[in-house]
Amino acid sequence: MRDFSELKAILESRLEELDARVHDIEDRLDDPVSKDWEDQAVELEDFEVLEDLGKAGMKEMDLIRAALGRIEDGSYGECAKCGDDISIERLKAVPYAVLCRKCAK
Template identity: 55%
Template sequence: MPDLATYKTLIDARLNELGARLSDIETELDLPKSKDLGEQAVDLEDDEVLEGVGLVAQKETALLHDALGRIADGTYGTCQKCGDPISDARLRAVLYAVVCRDCAQAAST
């Protein structure tokens, strides 16, 4: 059984990091655009990249909130496919992991 308090702390820290990143992205996207057409093209490309990074951060945030829900209901660290424990190494690598390494590998082949 994983140390739930430790994982909750790690998840909370990652959520704070993602929140700061999303705030920075929002600030950057709100900056006024240059009047120069060449600079505007570069700004638009940069904005597209930032929006992509923001979407990834939003998805990870949702997955981490789901993980907090599993901590609350006592299912965190249990593979949703086979019911075996998810290793600490996997949980530390992927805080929101819902399947064990073996089930994840089986799904990818």
């Protein structure tokens, strides 16, 4: 069994970072909207960007939680398609990868 403690620490750190970022985005989206129409238009565009960033962050958080679950159940680092080991290089690049390089193509 391979040791994934370094990757687990990276995943946990990234999860904390994303959680803080998503909460910050949620707080900013709750800010009151300006009464000026022009300012409102700009703010609404900003809100759309923030919403997209929040959704992307939440999706990555789900992927990270799934990867942490695989670490716990012992299936982390195993390709979900072919069952081969996912290379450590790939896991370092994409720590929540579920497919080996060959199957991801």
